[in-house]
Amino acid sequence: MQDPLRTAAEQIVTSRALGYDQKLRRLAALADNALPYPALSPLCQEALDARVICDMYEGNRPFTPRYVLPDYAKALRNGVKYLELEPPQGLDDALSFLTILYSQVPSVTTYPVYLGDLDALLEPFVPAELPDAELDAKLRRFWIQLDRLQPDAFTHANVGPGDGRVIRSIWRVERSLRQVVPNLTMKVAPDTPDDLIEDAVRTVFETGKPHFVNHPMMVGDHGTEYAAVSCYNSLKVRGGAHSLVRLNLKEAVGRHVGQADSFIAEGLPHWVELTAELGEARIRSLVEDQGFFESHFLATEGLIDIDRFSLMFGIFGLAECVNELMEREGHAEARYGHDERANALAHQVVGRIAELVKERPLPYCAGGGGFAYLHSQSGIDLDLDTTAGTRIPVGEEPDMLTHIEACAPIHQLFPAGISDIFHVEETVTRNPRAMVDVIRGALAAGMRDFTFNLDSNEFIRITGYLVRKSDLVDVDEHGARHSSDYLAATAEINHTVTTRAIKRIIAAELNPTAGG
């Protein structure tokens, strides 16, 4: 019999579709997974093996936190000794400084998920006499560099909530380049100017970016130093997330005998505890066994602080969970997103999970006050027949107003991020102010994040990450430059996103198992 490790390694090194870097990362993952997993109780192990709870396939022995958000402002102020970098004096130096620093920022994906709040970081380096055209040219070079150096759109930059020359230049550069990297989040506050949001909306029309986040809500949860990174993950700057564990609510309810009341009273505490146990084991392994924070220069130079980290506690499959419970209550017709009783039950389930997470102390999670951050996990390509996070299933979404009303009330419960994606018709491109109205309304209604896609857009989000449709075509034969194109190619098929007419142009013949 062939050794499976060897077979897998053979497949990777001989693949014609994977690039060199992609092969390197997959080989590393193989080695990581050949090590023993941190000790788990039999119940927890069984739940993990059955994927009722899930570790996001991060690898058996975490040797870096999942998401790291370095304090770039501090680095620019003080320089970085480890990299022999003095504090930069001008804009060119600052851009070069950041590019170097990015190359040393770890994460579960091996490259940085956070590039900084770039407008705030760079604005002080822009001299008043520098003309807009020259500022654009410099940022344009920087942007091209980021896209070509970073493998995919899990690389995320933040801007806003205030106006400035850099944020305006970023929108112009974004629209002219139409790149996948970096992904972008704009922080929106009540005093963010309408025309700045409108500028961002015009950028979404061209590139599918940015996301819009509720600045006051984020500040309430994390303080002023926070950022949205990777996709829809909001965390503390100078901190991050040790790991992300998630609970599949569809599977949890599938294993529960009984109705909604007993699921909430008995089922949820059981599953939340097992998910937390998994998270705790992974955190202890990272911090105590692998000792990440003892040696990494980001920690030793104070650019990250373990006390600003926590665990992300994800949930997904809420729609299937609620629909199943409503069926058991004798209301099969009451569907999540459409029926008030189903929505109320969904809010009850999520509310209970939020309470339970707040009652389960975890080590090294001072960022969350000693507890995990709740997160609505937006999915990976292996999630078959299970809806991302707390979303309404694709193809079942009600009209936009009803949709916002259904999902907004639970957004406040997810400090580590939640996403609902809205699809708008192409006619809105002639009236971007209409989207400004909707974004303002959605944030005022309590949404933490508002993300929309234009039906005609070349850029699409699948579970969260952003891909270019043209990059999906022929990915099997020619390989993809951006790693997440693989995830998207398979997620596209698994999630029946193709039920939306506009998505049909994506090569349906792509093999979901292609690319390893």
Place this chain on the structure above:
Amino acid sequence: MSIPLATAASGLVTDVIEFSAVDGPGNRFVVFLQGCNFDCLACHNPYTINLCNGCGVCVASCPSGALSLDDAGSVRWDAGVCTGCDTCIAVCPYDATPKAQQRPVTELMAQIRRAAPFLSGITVSGGEATQQPQFVESLFAAVKAELPRLTCFVDSNGGVEPDVWDALDPVMDAAMIDLKCFDDEIHQHITGASNAAVLASIERLAARGKLYEVRLLLMTGVNDADELLAETGRWLAGIDPTMRIKVIGYRAHGVRPSAVPLVEPTAEQREHYAAVLRTESPFELLVI
């Protein structure tokens, strides 16, 4: 034409749209009123032109049994049973719909209140909004009283006595007027009515600063001659040289069959229309 039963308290409403990006500035709640005094060849919603006369043809054809004839001889529509297939509209011999309902201002206000945080304003369209002027006035007054942040717009064919604009003035922010043709003969041919009131409406509204935009719906070979467009442009420029003008190429979608088939202008033709207008004045032109 006057709309029976239309009063200040309630109007005959075809439908509403909570979020619209194509009926004025920003995101808008749109109320479509049933009934129109024009009968345009190019009408995209011909079922909004006339009022249901209770003939009952649609009742038998409804596949879900949502329609019935009541004792008074009126068609009753059960919204809860209706699947929205629009067979009733397809079979109606009179360009009407059994689904238009008398809707009180208070009821519409409940819907507007719900959508208000997401809106720049409301727009009353049709059909022809100005055929139910008291209702429009009281709806706008209710919006202004409770939700003063929202703007109130009318989308109109302009074929109305100018004193209607005087009555609406205190509660209306602006109007969008369709000018189907500057040449009255052609106007009568394509709408069944003279354009005298339309031109007067444009002048009256512009003088009050309440004209948001003028729309020109152009059909190949019907109302798109260069000289005619230039003449239209000169007249509009005389009112406001930087007027916002929307040049809309006719599209066949939803339009009734006509004796002489209407032809959609190409993208190049639409750009040519804009070019002709631009030579007359620095208008704010939108071509769609």
